[in-house]
Amino acid sequence: MSFRPAADFAAELDRSDPLASYRRQFHIPRYRDGEEIYLCGNSLGLQPKTTERYVREELEDWARLAVKGHFAGRRPWMPYHELFSERTARLVGAGPQEVVNMNSLTVNLHLMLVSFYRPTATRHRILIEGSAFPSDRYAANSQIRFHGFDPDTSLLELAPSAGHGGLDMDEVEAVIRSEGERLALVLLPGVQYYSGQAFDMERLTHAAHAVGAVAGFDLAHATGNLPLQLHDWDVDFAVWCNYKYMNAGPGAVAGCFVHARHAHTFALPRFAGWWGHDKATRFRMQPEFAPMPGAEGWQVSNPPILALAPLLASLEIFDAAGMARLREKSLRLTGYLEFLLDERLAEAVEIITSRNPAERGCQLSLRITGTRSRAREIFTRLEQTGVTADWREPDVLRVAPVPLYNTYTDVFQFVEKLAQVLSTAC
Numbered sequence: 255m256s257f258r259p260a261a262d263f264a265a266e267l268d269r270s271d272p273l274a275s276y277r278r279q280f281h282i283p284r285y286r287d288g289e290e291i292y293l294c295g296n297s298l299g300l301q302p303k304t305t306e307r308y309v310r311e312e313l314e315d316w317a318r319l320a321v322k323g324h325f326a327g328r329r330p331w332m333p334y335h336e337l338f339s340e341r342t343a344r345l346v347g348a349g350p351q352e353v354v355n356m357n358s359l360t361v362n363l364h365l366m367l368v369s370f371y372r373p374t375a376t377r378h379r380i381l382i383e384g385s386a387f388p389s390d391r392y393a394a395n396s397q398i399r400f401h402g403f404d405p406d407t408s409l410l411e412l413a414p415s416a417g418h419g420g421l422d423m424d425e426v427e428a429v430i431r432s433e434g435e436r437l438a439l440v441l442l443p444g445v446q447y448y449s450g451q452a453f454d455m456e457r458l459t460h461a462a463h464a465v466g467a468v469a470g471f472d473l474a475h476a477t478g479n480l481p482l483q484l485h486d487w488d489v490d491f492a493v494w495c496n497y498k499y500m501n502a503g504p505g506a507v508a509g510c511f512v513h514a515r516h517a518h519t520f521a522l523p524r525f526a527g528w529w530g531h532d533k534a535t536r537f538r539m540q541p542e543f544a545p546m547p548g549a550e551g552w553q554v555s556n557p558p559i560l561a562l563a564p565l566l567a568s569l570e571i572f573d574a575a576g577m578a579r580l581r582e583k584s585l586r587l588t589g590y591l592e593f594l595l596d597e598r599l600a601e602a603v604e605i606i607t608s609r610n611p612a613e614r615g616c617q618l619s620l621r622i623t624g625t626r627s628r629a630r631e632i633f634t635r636l637e638q639t640g641v642t643a644d645w646r647e648p649d650v651l652r653v654a655p656v657p658l659y660n661t662y663t664d665v666f667q668f669v670e671k672l673a674q675v676l677s678t679a680c
């Protein structure tokens with residue numbers, strides 16, 4: 255597709271965008287007498303306008319029905335989390351039994367590691383990236399110590415590939431192969447939070463399985479951003495948060511995937527609680543724990559209904575829009591951002607995210623070249639013009655045009671404003 259760097263061209267793309275109406279389903283933060291250019295959905299997604307009603311209805315049912323709300327509410331709380339199964343499954347390419355929404359991301363990661371990291375004297379290594387999100391590293395290290403091993407020898411870190419902003423999948427695969435029987439688990443992102451690189455999850459899963467290791471993914475930046483096929487890719491487990499691209503609110507209840515292959519492996523150790531118990535007999539309150547088959551069997555506590563309600567509003571929107579259509583727009587929207595940056599700011603801005611659209615989601619990470627000492631100041635001035643993006647030390651600006659609510663005009667104006675700030679910041 256050929257682009258033009260002009261406001262009327264961006265407006266034309268917006269007019270012919272089949273998903274344009276979805277923007278009106280979200281609250282867009284205000285800036286002066288207009289709207290902000292919000293490009294930070296990779297950090298906290300915007301609030302759907304239906305969220306308030308979903309939360310209010312649960313508050314009303316609680317006021318009106320109290321304990322009877324578990325069975326008699328508009329959406330009875332007892333099976334409430336089951337309302338999410340089909341929709342979540344469609345979102346990540348799974349069967350309904352393979353997914354559950356519970357806890358938060360890092361807690362789910364720990365629960366998964368309890369079951370899927372089973373180190374032995376010879377096979378005890380966890381492979382992560384050197385620039386892994388800190389929480390993932392802390393979780394992996396603490397699990398290694400919990401089993402009496404030492405992160406110095408059991409945590410294996412991938413160094414960024416030479417002359418390449420991200421990781422080269424050939425190299426990652428080669429490391430997995432050479433680790434072979436020492437490797438217990440591969441824990442990698444679907445989309446890297448800093449560089450925006452999308453990993454080839456199917457290929458890495460097969461590489462891990464070929465050496466007898468488990469493949470787990472952190473999809474914090476992938477869910478709601480890329481179409482996923484977790485079941486067909488044969489991924490063992492995955493975890494994600496629902497407050498970034500999923501728009502379910504700050505600290506939202508998180509998601510978890512366990513492949514159907516493990517649905518009935520009750521011999522796997524797990525940290526159990528009553529909500530993971532077989533629902534047919536849960537209320538017999540027996541001393542023996544009998545887990546439910548599938549991902550639901552990893553639930554510990556009964557779900558926080560008020561915290562889950564926003565996720566229902568969010569999933570309905572994703573279901574209506576569909577990940578395939580969202581991805582189609584996303585490729586064009588981020589492609590337009592890339593085009594404008596190259597056209598207007600090639601000298602001043604280096605795009606560190608892959609130039610191959612198949613290797614990224616909607617986010618582009620930008621390094622403002624030659625301005626390291628002033629990079630933070632540039633970001634602050636950009637914010638003063640009504641742009642919300644995300645700043646990461648020392649000099650990276652992360653920009654995420656989200657296909658559900660961002661426009662081509664947002665992208666155009668962002669580049670205009672960045673150009674303005676850069677031309678006056680010296």
Ligand SMILES: *Cc1c(COP(=O)(O)O)cnc(C)c1O
Pocket residue numbers: 358359360361387389390443447472474475495
């Ligand atoms: C956002 C993010 C998290 C957040 O973890 P929480 O448990 O939700 O606080 C973890 N890992 C990655 C890769 C993230 O991007």
